[in-house]
Amino acid sequence: MSDIVIKAENIGKLYKLGEIGTGTISHDLNRWWARVRGKEDPFTKIGQANDRTVKGDNDWVWALQDINFEVKQGEVLGIIGRNGAGKSTLLKILSKVTTPSTGRIKVKGRIASLLEVGTGFHPELTGRENIFLNGAILGMTKAEIKSKFDEIVDFAGVERYIDTPVKRYSSGMYVRLAFAVAAFLEPEILIIDEVLAVGDIEFQNKCMGRMKDVSINDGRTVLFVSHNMAAISNLCNSLCLLDRGGIEYLGDVEEGVNRYMQYSKTKGVEIINRIAAQNSLLKHELFELISIRLLQDDQEGVEFVTNRDVKIKFLYRVEKTIIGLRIGFDIVELKSGITVFRSFHDDRKESKTHESGEFENTATLPANLLISGSYNLKIVIGIHNVGWITNDEISILIQTHNTTGINSQYADNRPGVILPAIDWVSKKNN
Amino acid sequence: MSVHTEEQNENWSEIIEPKTRLLDLRLRELWRYRDLVLMFVRRDFVANYKQTILGPIWFFLQPLLTTITYIFIFGRMAGLSTDGLPMLLFYLSGVTIWNYFAETLNKTATVFKDNAQMFGKVYFPRLTMPFSIVLSNLVRFAIQFLLFLIIWVWYLAKGHNLQPNFLIALTPVLVLLMGLQALGTGMIISALTTKYKDLIFLLTFGVQLLMFATPVIYPMSSIPEQYQWVIQANPMSAIVETFRYSYLGSGTFSWLQLGYSAGVTLVILILGTIIFNRVEKSFTDTV
Numbered sequence: 266m267s268d269i270v271i272k273a274e275n276i277g278k279l280y281k282l283g284e285i286g287t288g289t290i291s292h293d294l295n296r297w298w299a300r301v302r303g304k305e306d307p308f309t310k311i312g313q314a315n316d317r318t319v320k321g322d323n324d325w326v327w328a329l330q331d332i333n334f335e336v337k338q339g340e341v342l343g344i345i346g347r348n349g350a351g352k353s354t355l356l357k358i359l360s361k362v363t364t365p366s367t368g369r370i371k372v373k374g375r376i377a378s379l380l381e382v383g384t385g386f387h388p389e390l391t392g393r394e395n396i397f398l399n400g401a402i403l404g405m406t407k408a409e410i411k412s413k414f415d416e417i418v419d420f421a422g423v424e425r426y427i428d429t430p431v432k433r434y435s436s437g438m439y440v441r442l443a444f445a446v447a448a449f450l451e452p453e454i455l456i457i458d459e460v461l462a463v464g465d466i467e468f469q470n471k472c473m474g475r476m477k478d479v480s481i482n483d484g485r486t487v488l489f490v491s492h493n494m495a496a497i498s499n500l501c502n503s504l505c506l507l508d509r510g511g512i513e514y515l516g517d518v519e520e521g522v523n524r525y526m527q528y529s530k531t532k533g534v535e536i537i538n539r540i541a542a543q544n545s546l547l548k549h550e551l552f553e554l555i556s557i558r559l560l561q562d563d564q565e566g567v568e569f570v571t572n573r574d575v576k577i578k579f580l581y582r583v584e585k586t587i588i589g590l591r592i593g594f595d596i597v598e599l600k601s602g603i604t605v606f607r608s609f610h611d612d613r614k615e616s617k618t619h620e621s622g623e624f625e626n627t628a629t630l631p632a633n634l635l636i637s638g639s640y641n642l643k644i645v646i647g648i649h650n651v652g653w654i655t656n657d658e659i660s661i662l663i664q665t666h667n668t669t670g671i672n673s674q675y676a677d678n679r680p681g682v683i684l685p686a687i688d689w690v691s692k693k694n695n
Numbered sequence: 696m697s698v699h700t701e702e703q704n705e706n707w708s709e710i711i712e713p714k715t716r717l718l719d720l721r722l723r724e725l726w727r728y729r730d731l732v733l734m735f736v737r738r739d740f741v742a743n744y745k746q747t748i749l750g751p752i753w754f755f756l757q758p759l760l761t762t763i764t765y766i767f768i769f770g771r772m773a774g775l776s777t778d779g780l781p782m783l784l785f786y787l788s789g790v791t792i793w794n795y796f797a798e799t800l801n802k803t804a805t806v807f808k809d810n811a812q813m814f815g816k817v818y819f820p821r822l823t824m825p826f827s828i829v830l831s832n833l834v835r836f837a838i839q840f841l842l843f844l845i846i847w848v849w850y851l852a853k854g855h856n857l858q859p860n861f862l863i864a865l866t867p868v869l870v871l872l873m874g875l876q877a878l879g880t881g882m883i884i885s886a887l888t889t890k891y892k893d894l895i896f897l898l899t900f901g902v903q904l905l906m907f908a909t910p911v912i913y914p915m916s917s918i919p920e921q922y923q924w925v926i927q928a929n930p931m932s933a934i935v936e937t938f939r940y941s942y943l944g945s946g947t948f949s950w951l952q953l954g955y956s957a958g959v960t961l962v963i964l965i966l967g968t969i970i971f972n973r974v975e976k977s978f979t980d981t982v
Contacts, residue, residue, distance in 0.1 A: 361818035364976045370711040384816045389742045401731040
């Protein structure tokens with residue numbers, strides 16, 4: 266019992282949607298009056314489970330509900346879930362930025378949280394001054410920071426600029442310095458929210474190394490939120506999968522990651538059905554995306570076999586003549602987050618002016634290209650020299666299965682994010 | 696009962712709960728973060744005067760320019776009484792004190808609004824912020840007060856009829872009182888503005904109005920007897936009057952008035968701290 270350092274009991278968080286303004290005074294008075302009489306808060310009853318895709322019939326929503334978990338000393342707990350599953354809310358409560366509406370969390374030891382790097386950095390102050398300020402904000406004393414100062418500067422690699430105001434730093438240097446301060450914090454419990462997605466590859470690896478150091482070698486307790494399944498599998502020794510404000514799964518990392526994937530797959534079909542049900546996906550003053558259909562052998566869906574073509578059909582309407590309209594997509598491998606490639610409809614021919622009217626554009630993903638796994642098909646539409654029309658709004662999760670394709674006769678999983686059909690010429694030299 | 700003992704045995708260092716007890720001000724935690732308070736003070740200074748040509752000279756210029764404006768408008772044009780004191784000294788004393796109070800109040804009152812971004816990302820005792828505001832304004836006040844002392848000594852040397860007295864010894868008490876008063880009032884307003892921003896619009900106006908309800912640009916003696924109680928009800932009045940009385944020898948002084956001011960300050964401060972503590976826990980959801 267004694268090695269449990271965090272114990273969350275029945276945590277819930279109620280949020281009010283929409284604007285705070287009209288009506289809130291009367292609501293406030295209502296709640297206050299209920300409290301005075303010792304009654305239950307009248308608004309907690311009508312809160313609904315958190316599902317952002319379904320429009321609720323009232324303004325109160327449970328961002329988190331009935332969250333119970335324990336974290337042991339030295340455990341590295343990964344927290345995953347789709348956007349809006351309640352990860353950030355949980356972190357905010359744990360880091361005391363906001364309070365839970367119900368339940369309580371018992372904690373043993375000092376908590377430091379990194380919901381963002383460089384909180385409180387002041388552009389006019391020098392690197393040196395900011396290290397001290399930021400360190401103090403994160404809970405270190407001046408003496409502690411002093412003893413770590415050289416390590417921090419060294420880790421960030423900014424010796425030359427340490428007495429220059431950080432507003433003159435490149436964004437990379439800024440982020441490196443900010444992460445370095447946080448990396449040398451020494452609390453008993455560390456809470457980290459995807460801050461790893463910063464800097465160049467070299468620095469990211471350095472950060473991962475440091476994180477491993479902190480969690481494995483120093484035996485510190487870490488709570489780590491990420492969308493990067495590779496990082497999660499690499500660092501964590503237990504996992505918490507959140508969905509719609511509740512805990513969907515708690516336990517083994519591999520099992521949890523699998524469930525997350527599985528779960529996304531069934532969601533994918535739901536999403537595409539919903540897309541089809543709406544009459545327009547995206548509306549812009551010049552442009553309207555009517556539908557996207559994914560087809561394999563004339564069958565619509567989001568799950569495909571790897572050894573046959575997949576057709577991606579874009580149906581769109583152009584309101585006024587557009588020069589340089591480009592329709593395209595990214596294929597992003599889900600587990601690693603790697604963008605496998607991007608393709609535009611005019612990649613291999615000259616872009617034509619779109620007169621007003623309705624258009625259909627079909628892309629063919631060749632057979633034997635993607636490996637078996639999960640990919641995000643991100644729609645990218647823009648006007649050359651003008652700007653993007655899409656902004657990450659539309660992405661479709663697709664699954665590929667290698668049933669009869671390359672390597673399917675062997676049991677091993679191939680590494681990599683693609684599995685192209687490569688021509689080999691084999692002959693015997695006599 | 697067994698649950699109770701079990702929890703005691705487990706030695707939790709902290710329990711995060713929806714509500715806190717009314718008087719749990721966690722001052723010990725504030726003490727642990729004392730380095731942060733000083734760091735904020737330093738930041739305020741460095742950030743304010745970097746890339747200015749005159750730098751810290753602005754500390755002197757600010758009250759001087761205000762005083763000169765007041766001399767022209769209230770002294771020469773409106774012809775308000777200064778109790779026979781040199782205008783420069785009279786207005787400068789008022790301006791120096793009032794600046795400290797008003798600056799501290801304004802900054803404290805908008806502390807949640809100004810720091811929403813940072814407060815939303817990391818936890819530290821929020822009280823560090825208002826405290827750092829009081830301190831950094833105190834340093835500014837000390838410098839501006841030095842300016843006042845220099846001019847004061849110069850007038851004394853020139854043989855003006857000023858009558859400084861032993862009450863000068865009260866100066867630290869006066870400074871403390873107005874600092875805490877500004878802090879308390881500011882915290883109350885800051886807590887109220889997180890949800891209903893209307894008060895922010897009233898703030899600047901209110902502080903301006905309060906100045907006219909304080910004997911800054913006029914002496915208490917110029918107010919008709921039957922209205923003096925209105926001005927005296929303002930806890931800042933006794934501070935300004937005592938200050939002028941001790942250094943310049945004119946004006947009024949009464950222990951009763953000062954005691955009243957101290958009493959009100961204490962009430963405001965306690966009220967402010969309690970309200971502030973209640974709001975800091977949940978303000979990120981509403982601000």
